Amino acid sequence: MKEQLLKNPVFQMAAEQFDRTADFLKLSNDVRERCKWPKRLLTVSIPIKRDSGETEVFFGYRVQHELSRGPVKGGLRFHPNVKLGEVAALAMWMNWKCALMGLPFGGGKGGVTCDPRSMSEAELENMTRRYTAEMLPFIGPQTDVMAPDMGTNEQVMAWMLDVYSSHAGHLVPGVVTGKPVNLQGSEGRTAATGHGVAFLATRALTKCKIRHENATAIIQGFGNVGYHAALTMERFGVRIIGISDVTGAVHNPEGINVKELGKHVAKSGGVVGFTAADSIDPADLLVQPCDVLVPAALERVITSKNAGKLKCRVLAEAANGPTTTEADAILERRDDIFMIPDILCNAGGVTVSYFEWVQNLQRFQWSEQEVLTKLDTMMAKAFDRVITFAQRNKLPHRVAALALGIKEVANVKKQRGLFP
Numbered sequence: 001m002k003e004q005l006l007k008n009p010v011f012q013m014a015a016e017q018f019d020r021t022a023d024f025l026k027l028s029n030d031v032r033e034r035c036k037w038p039k040r041l042l043t044v045s046i047p048i049k050r051d052s053g054e055t056e057v058f059f060g061y062r063v064q065h066e067l068s069r070g071p072v073k074g075g076l077r078f079h080p081n082v083k084l085g086e087v088a089a090l091a092m093w094m095n096w097k098c099a100l101m102g103l104p105f106g107g108g109k110g111g112v113t114c115d116p117r118s119m120s121e122a123e124l125e126n127m128t129r130r131y132t133a134e135m136l137p138f139i140g141p142q143t144d145v146m147a148p149d150m151g152t153n154e155q156v157m158a159w160m161l162d163v164y165s166s167h168a169g170h171l172v173p174g175v176v177t178g179k180p181v182n183l184q185g186s187e188g189r190t191a192a193t194g195h196g197v198a199f200l201a202t203r204a205l206t207k208c209k210i211r212h213e214n215a216t217a218i219i220q221g222f223g224n225v226g227y228h229a230a231l232t233m234e235r236f237g238v239r240i241i242g243i244s245d246v247t248g249a250v251h252n253p254e255g256i257n258v259k260e261l262g263k264h265v266a267k268s269g270g271v272v273g274f275t276a277a278d279s280i281d282p283a284d285l286l287v288q289p290c291d292v293l294v295p296a297a298l299e300r301v302i303t304s305k306n307a308g309k310l311k312c313r314v315l316a317e318a319a320n321g322p323t324t325t326e327a328d329a330i331l332e333r334r335d336d337i338f339m340i341p342d343i344l345c346n347a348g349g350v351t352v353s354y355f356e357w358v359q360n361l362q363r364f365q366w367s368e369q370e371v372l373t374k375l376d377t378m379m380a381k382a383f384d385r386v387i388t389f390a391q392r393n394k395l396p397h398r399v400a401a402l403a404l405g406i407k408e409v410a411n412v413k414k415q416r417g418l419f420p
């Protein structure tokens with residue numbers, strides 16, 4: 001299994017990041033091995049009837065990286081590139097993210113290899129319900145709590161809640177987070193990841209002595225995270241000058257109105273054709289001058305080919321794993337780029353998911369203001385801890401963030417001991 005996982009380039013990246021950080025922490029071999037490998041890797045087949053009447057079998061995964069610190073927490077992804085190794089990498093990153101943020105969860109991630117853009121609502125619902133049914137023995141508010149990720153949303157969470165609750169015989173809101181507010185979802189969860197990205201980007205700009213009112217930003221990905229990061233940065237006074245999605249990219253140095261672009265995408269299905277900006281090659285967009293560059297889509301988009309050409313001051317990693325190991329080495333030699341690593345930058349989502357889970361267990365509902373104030377406090381604290389730790393130990397920000405998370409998990413493993 002180890003060899004199989006390491007064949008996946010995304011898992012390989014997560015493993016390299018772990019090994020480098022474990023070396024810095026001088027973890028003993030015993031603890032290192034127990035921290036590195038996932039506890040459970042589940043694969044299920046998901047047969048559904050397509051609208052055409054034909055039966056099609058999809059494959060779905062859930063990787064539970066670690067169970068020592070609480071229930072497993074992490075999103076569910078629907079995307080054509082989903083593979084077991086990628087899901088395992090994302091679960092490992094969730095683990096360090098939850099520990100860094102001080103959340104009482106282990107990391108997990110799920111996925112189904114499918115193209116949700118080509119599926120009808122009925123097909124998506126059937127696939128989600130069957131996936132959830134296959135996962136029933138392994139999920140629950142005390143064991144594994146899923147949430148939205150790429151290609152999934154609050155409607156998918158509502159279907160999952162329905163399957164789980166129907167089997168339990170009563171409503172179990174805490175089985176998923178990121179669900180609709182009227183199904184006991186949390187105020188603020190939809191915007192939380194993007195809000196956190198924007199909040200930390202402005203703190204990083206301040207560190208770089210750039211006033212955010214004068215700053216510009218470029219965003220790759222205009223889904224849940226990219227849209228809300230753009231909208232919140234715009235609200236903070238940052239000018240959004242470029243945005244891309246799977247259909248292409250648009251650029252306007254004078255600024256793009258995020259809500260207007262959102263309306264265009266809702267009508268036409270993508271950013272391409274938005275007349276208030278020029279179209280640009282998506283790869284070129286990443287290397288245009290800007291103060292904040294926000295990759296908010298897939299893994300491995302900042303590579304050895306473009307890392308040396310980036311013209312941003314702050315790289316805010318909203319996506320999970322957007323920067324390859326080779327690109328990291330290049331960025332570490334550039335002292336003109338302030339990097340906010342993924343497990344810190346996009347932690348707003350899982351932090352508000354934690355708030356949602358707590359509200360569900362207590363049957364309580366907090367206001368949006370309460371949620372966002374608590375979120376900002378936790379994000380600011382984690383940001384300051386990472387930057388201080390990096391400075392004290394002369395570490396890149398990514399290694400500092402990982403070290404704080406991994407150290408937490410390693411300590412718990414040591415305290416709990418090893419079953420003989």
Ligand SMILES: NC(=O)C1=CN([C@@H]2O[C@H](COP(=O)(O)OP(=O)(O)OC[C@H]3O[C@@H](n4cnc5c(N)ncnc54)[C@H](OP(=O)(O)O)[C@@H]3O)[C@@H](O)[C@H]2O)C=CC1
Pocket residue numbers: 075148149150151152193220221222223224225226244245246247269270282296297298299318319320346347349350
């Ligand atoms: N949702 C959350 O709360 C969290 C998400 N994340 C991470 O943030 C990232 C984005 O997730 P999320 O916003 O939820 O996903 P969504 O599915 O809502 O949006 C993904 C966006 O990426 C775009 N996209 C896909 N492929 C490409 C490409 N090759 N080039 C440019 N854009 C592309 C999609 O375009 P199109 O719509 O046209 O397909 C879409 O705009 C992922 O890495 C995810 O793991 C991290 C923490 C929490």
Ligand SMILES: O=C(O)CCC(=O)C(=O)O
Pocket residue numbers: 073074075076094097145146147148149177178320346347349350351353
């Ligand atoms: O909200 C959550 O539980 C998980 C969010 C997520 O998948 C992520 O942070 O990558």
